[in-house]
Amino acid sequence: MRTWRVRTPAPIDSDPLEFCTTAITQPGSGELLIAVRACGVCRTDLHVVEGDLPVHHPHVTPGHEVVGEVVALGDQTNGDFVVGDRVGVAWLRHTCGRCQFCIRGAENLCPQSRYTGWDADGGYAEFITAPADYVYRLPADYTDAELAPLLCAGIIGYRSLLRADLPIGGRLGIYGFGGSAHITAQVAIARGAQVHVMTRGEAAQQLALELGAASAQGAADPAPVPLDAAILFAPIGELVLPALEALDRGGTLAIAGIHLSDIPELNYQRHLFRERQVRSVTSNTRADAREFLAFAGSHHIHVTAPTYPLDQAQRALSDLAAGRITGAAVLQVS
Numbered sequence: 001m002r003t004w005r006v007r008t009p010a011p012i013d014s015d016p017l018e019f020c021t022t023a024i025t026q027p028g029s030g031e032l033l034i035a036v037r038a039c040g041v042c043r044t045d046l047h048v049v050e051g052d053l054p055v056h057h058p059h060v061t062p063g064h065e066v067v068g069e070v071v072a073l074g075d076q077t078n079g080d081f082v083v084g085d086r087v088g089v090a091w092l093r094h095t096c097g098r099c100q101f102c103i104r105g106a107e108n109l110c111p112q113s114r115y116t117g118w119d120a121d122g123g124y125a126e127f128i129t130a131p132a133d134y135v136y137r138l139p140a141d142y143t144d145a146e147l148a149p150l151l152c153a154g155i156i157g158y159r160s161l162l163r164a165d166l167p168i169g170g171r172l173g174i175y176g177f178g179g180s181a182h183i184t185a186q187v188a189i190a191r192g193a194q195v196h197v198m199t200r201g202e203a204a205q206q207l208a209l210e211l212g213a214a215s216a217q218g219a220a221d222p223a224p225v226p227l228d229a230a231i232l233f234a235p236i237g238e239l240v241l242p243a244l245e246a247l248d249r250g251g252t253l254a255i256a257g258i259h260l261s262d263i264p265e266l267n268y269q270r271h272l273f274r275e276r277q278v279r280s281v282t283s284n285t286r287a288d289a290r291e292f293l294a295f296a297g298s299h300h301i302h303v304t305a306p307t308y309p310l311d312q313a314q315r316a317l318s319d320l321a322a323g324r325i326t327g328a329a330v331l332q333v334s
Contacts (some may be wrong), residue, residue, distance in 0.1 A: 004061055012314065013321075027129045043320065053258065065123065092108065112254065146303040154184075170228035174199075179327060233257065240266075244265045
């Protein structure tokens with residue numbers, strides 16, 4: 001099969017990936033072999049490729065927003081899937097099921113958690129194996145390219161929205177408007193929120209307004225109204241300050257990324273007083289994923305997904321790094 005691997009983590013413009021041909025890995029016990037049809041290009045992939053995240057699996061194949069077809073089953077699978085099913089593979093790949101976090105329903109915090117495209121080979125390839133217990137059924141009436149970004153951008157955005165603790169009918173600020181943000185904005189609007197977007201680039205601002213945002217302005221511009229909650233999608237620590245300052249009393253800022261540049265010094269009165277708070281977001285639970293995908297099945301989400309052929313994965317990541325992508329890029333594999 002054709003697949004991409006990280007040669008050595010480095011800036012994307014130095015060509016750190018290699019495109020090669022390898023044997024197809026057969027599914028182990030409890031696993032599915034899936035023919036990849038589409039794989040989203042996520043900023044977390046860029047962090048893995050460039051070394052912002054530590055190496056967990058040398059020469060890993062990136063990609064964790066995978067839409068594909070089941071082509072073989074390992075032994076001891078749970079019986080939920082058969083050959084021919086269209087399925088999704090997401091970021092979370094394994095949890096222990098026994099620690100205090102798993103037992104209390106917070107499996108995203110499991111110390112033994114493992115991740116697709118970081119701890120094990122991901123979807124920048126023609127085939128992938130995945131544990132059946134961490135594979136998802138997908139909503140109908142979406143193309144493969146539309147579904148792929150839902151499997152991380154959508155799921156993580158949904159968890160970020162929960163972490164932001166937005167009141168019903170509240171005012172939500174979104175900082176950065178890429179793959180995850182443009183999906184999350186639609187979820188919030190469908191649930192009655194008023195959404196205000198702060199992001200760089202006229203194309204992203206225009207997309208925000210087309211999707212129903214009440215306003216769109218520059219990334220560090222003041223929000224036009226006091227915000228009940230905010231989500232920071234851009235991996236830029238400097239934006240924490242204007243986001244906190246924009247919050248109304250009791251407001252919450254959720255930081256959605258797995259990686260964030262350093263946050264400048266906070267001023268207690270300007271940024272935190274009056275019970276404003278900051279929350280990080282760490283991965284997701286499978287319950288989050290199922291809830292979000294059910295929502296996507298009953299509320300059709302418009303996914304802006306420019307596509308690239310599999311052999312152009314490095315170019316797609318370069319375009320992502322340079323801010324040349326509006327929405328969520330997708331590798332069209334077959």
